[in-house]
Amino acid sequence: EIVMTQSPATLxxxxxxxxxxxxxxxxSVSSKLAWYQQKPGQAPxxxxxxxxxxxxxxxxxxxxxxxxxxxxxxxxxxxSEDFAVYYCQxxxxxxxxxxxxxxxxxxx
Amino acid sequence: QVQLQESGPGLVKPSETPxxxxxxxxxxxxxxxxxxxxxxxxxxxxxxxxxxxxxxxNYNPSLKSRVTISVDxxxxxxxxxxxxxxxxxxAVYYCARLDGYISGGFDSWGQGTxxxxxx
Numbered sequence: 019e020i021v022m023t024q025s026p027a028t029l030x031x032x033x034x035x036x037x038x039x040x041x042x043x044x045x046s047v048s049s050k051l052a053w054y055q056q057k058p059g060q061a062p063x064x065x066x067x068x069x070x071x072x073x074x075x076x077x078x079x080x081x082x083x084x085x086x087x088x089x090x091x092x093x094x095x096x097x098s099e100d101f102a103v104y105y106c107q108x109x110x111x112x113x114x115x116x117x118x119x120x121x122x123x124x125x126x
Numbered sequence: 127q128v129q130l131q132e133s134g135p136g137l138v139k140p141s142e143t144p145x146x147x148x149x150x151x152x153x154x155x156x157x158x159x160x161x162x163x164x165x166x167x168x169x170x171x172x173x174x175x176x177x178x179x180x181x182x183x184n185y186n187p188s189l190k191s192r193v194t195i196s197v198d199x200x201x202x203x204x205x206x207x208x209x210x211x212x213x214x215x216x217a218v219y220y221c222a223r224l225d226g227y228i229s230g231g232f233d234s235w236g237q238g239t240x241x242x243x244x245x
Binding site: 064071112114115 | 127170171184186187188222225229231235237238
């Protein structure tokens, strides 16, 4: 099973600032990496797939990069609606599909 | 995008076998992979398994012995049965569409249903 780790666990950011979230896989997942956003009481929402392709309707301030075992999600200028928990997920080697433990982005 | 809606028992007793159903609307179930994912309170996401509309399934090895996912294309629904539940199975259970053709991700989700295991 591929183990996903994320850092930091919590990221405190001021509105308008850039946020950089990291995700690491225990072995290469090529570019088969997705990012999700989850707000309290809501289901996750797909943001990025293929490590760098934004899903339908996702604003351009969200960008993803990386391949192999190291990945980054960048939010260029944080808006109030972006404060949430972010999960990465690999879909290269399954079953099982595996998620990271999440990074909480909160207001500084 | 399709809409998904979970339904389930809410509260179950240990050792029971609850059944959850996901109803798909706004599109046909006969074109995608359909998954169950769960999230214990305050914790992360765990993939349980998926079913293709043909009935082909794939399960998380950690749960495989206790999980059955089935599909009813005539009702545009798919279901999850989890046997011999314990308190560790208390979680919000989400159904989701797995886009096996383009993104590879879970691109549509239900709102989730909380299943609490308690005597």
